[in-house]
Amino acid sequence: MQKKICMLGGFAVGKTSLVRRFVQSIFSDTYLTTVGVKIDKKSVALPDKTVDLILWDLAGEDDIGSFRVSNVRGATGLVLVVDGTRAATLAVALTLRERAEAEFGAMPFVLLFNKSDLADRWAISDSEINELRQLGWQIYLTSALSGENVDDAFRQLASMVTK
């Protein structure tokens, strides 16, 4: 079983480094700047099956207009990545999700607040996160540095897209 998953997020939120340690990859980071897409694979073993998440890491730019929405076609899930030290990146991630869903319909997603290791520069309040959780969203505080919660997030998404 394989699923196409798109990773969306603003510029330098850490999408690429988030997955680097947890995925199989054959393409270098330069693909992001040349083709605009880098594709990695994350195999998640669920109790009943193994799911291959084909992760489309889309070049993150703050200029949302340059986001190539056609890359999302055929995706069954999204990974929204926010830089927890930059509040503005939350809005960027949500806008990107809106654009993807407007084009291809609603799809399951997980929302990752990345760089949780930088507690002293943290810019998102707990109340804000709790509000989003109230909406039933799957939210994880992750760290590309420590790998905290990354596996859990992918596991969660894998089970969501195979339901």
Next chain:
Amino acid sequence: METLRQLLVGREISELSRVTHLLDEPEQLATAVGGVLPSAAARAHHAQLGEALAPAVERAVQRSIQKSPRTLTDILYPVFLPAIRKSIGEKIDQTFQSLNETLRHIFTWHGLKWRFESWRTGASFSEVVLKHSLVYRVEHVFLINRNSGLLIAHVTADNATSEDPQLISSMLSAIQDFVKDSFNEKEQSSLDTIRFGELRLWSEVGPFATLVAVIRGNPPEELHEIVRDVLLRIHDEFSQALEQFDGDSSQLIGVETQLQTCVELKQEDSNQGFPWLVVAAVLLILIPAGGWFFLSWQSGQRWQAYVSRLGTQPGIIVAEQKVRDGQFYIVGLRDPLAADPQALLSGTQVDPARVHSQWQFYQSLEPEFVLKRLTASLAPPDSVRLSIVNDRIVAEGEATATWINRARAAARQLSAGGPEFDISRVRDVSPEEREAERWQAYVSRLGTQPGIIVAEQKVRDGQFYIVGLRDPLAADPQALLSGTQVDPARVHSQWQFYQSLEPEFVLKRLMASLTPPKSVRLSIVEDRIVAEGEAPDTWIDRARAAARQLSAGGPEFDISKVRDVSPQARAAEHWQHYVSRLEAQPGIIVAQQTTRGGHFYISGLRDPLAADPQALLSGTQVDPARVHSQWQFYQSLDPKFVVKRLMASLTPPKSVQLSIVQDRIVVVGEAPAAWINRARAAAQQLSADGVALDVSQLRELSLAELNHLREAIQATDIFFYSGKAVPGPEQMPVLDRLADQLKEFAQNARKSGVTARFMLTGHSDATGRETANVSISAARAETVRALLNKRGVAPDLLLVRGAGTFEPAVPENSRTGSSTNRRVSVTINLE
């Protein structure tokens, strides 16, 4: 009943009648069905609805086309156009490819071979060309979901490898999107070829899936069609599964077998396997052949090197050379004097057995060969040197007339084409002439010899005659002949001896006849012979006789500078020298002296203060044993002696000086009155002897001041504290004053010719042990001496002694006894 029925089911009846009416009225029914038809169709089972509608739709389309084909054409136009365009494009590509390959191979060896094959098989030439030139293999086939880019199936050829196909398929579709987005390509077409070196990616796009073939090599364009067929078949067979693909390939298992047909596509090189046997056979032939070619090429090279070396050899002209069947042939001319071509062969590694030479001898006109031949034929004498100067042969030196004539003849012969032979620089020297020249050189050499006089000389019939005078002491003419190259056998000399009167010969003769003693030296001074030195009278007599003999015409012999020294005379001379020396001595008067029987007798007077005559004898070479002296003492009245005697008897003070002025003795200075009286007495005595002693300039020395000073000094005491060797500070002014007085006294005393010395006597009191008192008293005196010395009193004038308690100034038991006795006192001694 009716009412009841009306009441019970009245509503249903009216509803039923409405429905019945609706069903009966086609218009109304159509309206109603039309209202629900779209949703009914949407809910219907797709397959069944499709099957149900298919005939109607087909008929409808058929009717539509029959009625107006234009409508459907218009509808389908956007669908067909890209497909047609693509198809035509591929056809054109195919044609170009075929043309390309045909042109590429038409004139090659393969081309010929393939033309034969085309004739044999009946296929077109271009087909055969493509078959052979387009070598390719489909290595991978990916079937990719068009929507999500997820991999549906992947098939690999044997031995082909690739990275994770899932990632590759996603990336491929991402790149498709990238190209499409980047260049705003809105059309329904897709990226169908990617080429990377030997590798090509061909993609065929279907409605739900894209088939990507990875091909290595040079595929024919027809392959597109094959791939497209496979994709179509897959779509036919699995259309529903493809459409609903959500990442789960389990529904699409059969797809891989279809893809397999693509992967099996390949056109391999017709050469099946490497033809080792053929290669081995070819190598078997080629290696010996190559070896043979190399060896023959190498020997050819060596031969050419040899030939070019021959070409550069002087005196060798290569007319023709060739190589045939491994044999070397060479024809040419060579000078007999040139290097031997056979010998030159030795270092070249060319097999001499394969060399066939034909050499004609010729005479080379190159200067060096002409030179060699001339040297051989003319045999020039040692005195002639042949050399090449600017291509001319030049002979230089001396030669006989006959040789020169031969050389001239040779030069005339040569002139026809050869180098010029220049013999102008050869001097004609026939042996007789040369002999004569040498003889003249010898004769003139003899002429310059002192003591040889050549009277006559001549040359006749190769014989040399010479007549002359020679001094026996002159050089031997025969000996002079040795270096001259004149044949002594042909020299006939007649020499008369004579005595040369040239001074040097006279000198030689005198040396030989007189044999002068070593003390005489003979030399030539302005043509005179001068003898100098000492000689016994016998020799002088002989020399005088010789001088007299010489005087007739010869040089003068001057013997005046030779002193007559016979031993007795010399001893007498020495004696006289001694006597005259004695006579010059003051205080010595020689009364008589004689020499008798080799003994010397002398008598006279001598002053005791005069020099000792015996002592004066040493250094005079007079034998003291033969000297007999008799000296009477006397008092010389020579002022010098008188002064000496006065100095001894009067002992004048230093302030008095005695000097001799015009034989008078003058006494000047200051002296004590007593001394002046003694001096006057002496003057009176001397005047009786006729010696003048002038004492008038003596002044009496006054010592009154000194006496006063002496008393002051001797009254001064330096006092000490008990047990101290250093006087207290209150004594320092006393010491300062004492020092000044001592210096003044010493100075005045010295003026009067007296040396004053000051005795510093240390004293102690009577307390304590006597030895300690003696030592402290001495220490006090030493301290005062040092303090006075420090104040400028000369230390050699200061004497020190320690008196201990023995010389107390006052009795010890008196009141001030101890402190007064601890002192240093001063006494003055005049010398």
